[in-house]
Amino acid sequence: MLDLESRTARGEDSHSGRRSVISALGRHRITYLLAGAMTAAVYYALLGLGLLTVKGGVPYLFLVVVSHLITVVIVYPWYRLVVFRVSGEPWLLGYLRFYAVGAGFLAASLGGLPVMVEFCKIPVMAAQALIIAMSPPLSYLIHRTWTFRKRENV
Numbered sequence: 001m002l003d004l005e006s007r008t009a010r011g012e013d014s015h016s017g018r019r020s021v022i023s024a025l026g027r028h029r030i031t032y033l034l035a036g037a038m039t040a041a042v043y044y045a046l047l048g049l050g051l052l053t054v055k056g057g058v059p060y061l062f063l064v065v066v067s068h069l070i071t072v073v074i075v076y077p078w079y080r081l082v083v084f085r086v087s088g089e090p091w092l093l094g095y096l097r098f099y100a101v102g103a104g105f106l107a108a109s110l111g112g113l114p115v116m117v118e119f120c121k122i123p124v125m126a127a128q129a130l131i132i133a134m135s136p137p138l139s140y141l142i143h144r145t146w147t148f149r150k151r152e153n154v
Contacts, residue, residue, distance in 0.1 A: 017036070019054065029140075031083050032140055035075065035078055035079055035082070035083045037053060038075065038150065039071060039075045039080065040132055042070075042071045042074055042075060043068065043071040043132075044125070044128075045069055046066075046067035046070055046071060047063055047064060047067040047124075047128065048125060049123070050063040050067060050094060051063060051124065051125070059112070060117070060124045061110055061113065061114070064106070064109055064110065064128070065106065065110070068102065068106045068109070072098065072099055072102045075094050075099050076094075076099075079098065079148070080094055080098075080148070083148075084144070084148035086148050094148070097147045098147050099113075100147075101142050101147055105135050105141075108131055108135070109131050112127070112131050113127050113128060113131065116130065117129075121151050
């Protein structure tokens with residue numbers, strides 16, 4: 001029979017390392033959820049103000065695009081510095097990847113909103129809320145594995 005040495009010091013909980021990793025991941029997810037809530041709030045504020053300001057004088061899809069463009073510029077530093085804590089990589093390259101992911105979600109809005117608004121008669125803001133509610137898990141996965149992944153050769 002093999003005698004395995006314990007990797008923990010006497011009296012130390014063998015699960016403490018695992019708990020600290022789980023705790024760190026939990027904090028990271030909370031930070032991500034806060035960033036997502038901030039992103040949605042900024043986007044909604046911009047889109048809502050746009051809709052109120054133009055009162056139908058500009059197509060709502062144009063306002064969706066403009067609101068999206070402004071939101072991405074505003075929130076990227078938060079995701080880079082606070083959520084994923086990236087350093088050593090050029091900001092522009094990271095921003096372009098971040099925007100590419102955002103463009104995919106913009107495409108989902110541009111495709112889904114007309115169906116929901118024109119055919120289902122759902123108000124623009126409510127339809128947009130339904131589309132946004134489906135995006136956090138996929139967005140997190142893409143940002144974690146591609147946009148902000150640790151790169152060896154930058």
